[in-house]
Amino acid sequence: MVNKLRGIIPPAVTTFNSDETINEELFREHLEWLLQSNIAGISIGGSTGEGHALTAEETRRLIQIGKEVIDGRVPIIAGIIRDSTKEVIEYAHAAKDAGADYLMITPIHYFRPDDEAHVAFYSAISDAVDLPIIIYNVVATAVITPECMARLxxxxxxxxxxxxxxDIHALNKMVLTLPKEQTVWSAVDALLYPTYALGAEGAIAALLTVLPELCVEQWEACERGDYERAKEIHYQMLPVWLEMDKTNMPARTKECLRQRGFNVGVPRGPLNVLSDADREAIRQALVSAQVIKDEVLN
Structure with missing residues (x-):
């Protein structure tokens, strides 16, 4: 299947109330804010969206809301993070029924599957649900090597x-060796512009959710060959990523957005809200990135 999706694709957070129900109004506002930048798509239910904690029906509902809000402006990529083929297919059907345009699927998180298991897993999903599949290579116990990806x-x-x-080295090898109709998206948040220079055709990554306007500007700079400007933006954004790339990243992402002025709710348990020290470190990073003013944290 030939893919035409490339560019900046921020993963939406899932907006939970304090009782862990989904706040649909906040979710709509969050999507509308992301759409203000020249993004190429929106991922719903990925790891930034706490997809591991969503039911199939919640995934369906979030994509339905996305379909209403986005209204065809950009594609919807449905993130699915489950630990059995049966469950993934259930979620994939729910996502397709709700209007998703793509599936983004992690490998399972347990038992260190070998390449044969990866091939069987993605083949079964492909046979069951006719939507384009993006493989999300993030699971430390189930790494997709460039050699395995060639089979997938x-x-x-x-x-x-x-x-x-x-792993920028694996990304580089995939760009070099995969068939030209296959797309490699970057989620190496600390090194986005070098991955674009190496041939990544965009990104789907948490930093894009917090700084969509800067990430789009950086991508567009790379597209026109202005790598000096891309490097400037890299160093501007890096302090923010260094504060996000720690334990409890969904809560850190939400705190970044809260400090930027956007209420996106709390993380779903067992993830917890951040300490005052973590919140202050995030504030300083956002000030350094010049996206908030240097004011006392409230």
Whole structure:
């Protein structure tokens, strides 16, 4: 399957109330804010969206809301983080029924599956649900190697891979060796512009959610070959990522957005809200990135 999706694709957070129900009004506002930048798509239910904690019906509902708000302006990529083929197919059907345009699926998190298991897993999903599949290579116990990805690229609905886990070397090898119709998206948040220079065709990453306007500007700078400006933006954004890339990243992402003036609710348990010290460190990073003023934290 040929993929035409490239560019900046921020993963939406899931806006939970204090009782852990979904706040649909805040979710709509969050999506509208992301759409103000020249983004190429929105991911719903990925790891930034706490997809591991969502039921199939919640995933369906969030995508339904996304479909209403986005109204065809950009594609919706449905993140699915489950630990059995059966569950993934259940979620994938829910996502397709709700109007998702793509599926973004992690490998399972347990038992260290070998390449044969990865191929069987994604083949079964492709056979069951006819939507383009983006493989999300982020699970430390189930790494998709470039060699395994070459096999997965032969599966009918697989269109590419979101390369995460900080491994720019694997991303580089995938860009060099995968068939040209396969897309490699970057999720190496600390090194986005070098991955674009190496051939990544955009990004799907948490930093994009917090700083969408800067990430789009950086991508567009790379597209026109202005790597000096891309490097400037890299160093402008890096302090923010260094504060996000710690334990409890969904809560850190939400705190970044809260300090930027956007209420996106609390994380779902067992994730907890951040300490005052963490919140202050995030404030200083956002000030350094010039996206908030240097004011006392409230």
């Amino acid at each position: 690229a032969e599966i009918k609905n697989v269109v590419g891979i979101k390369q995460s886990g900080g």
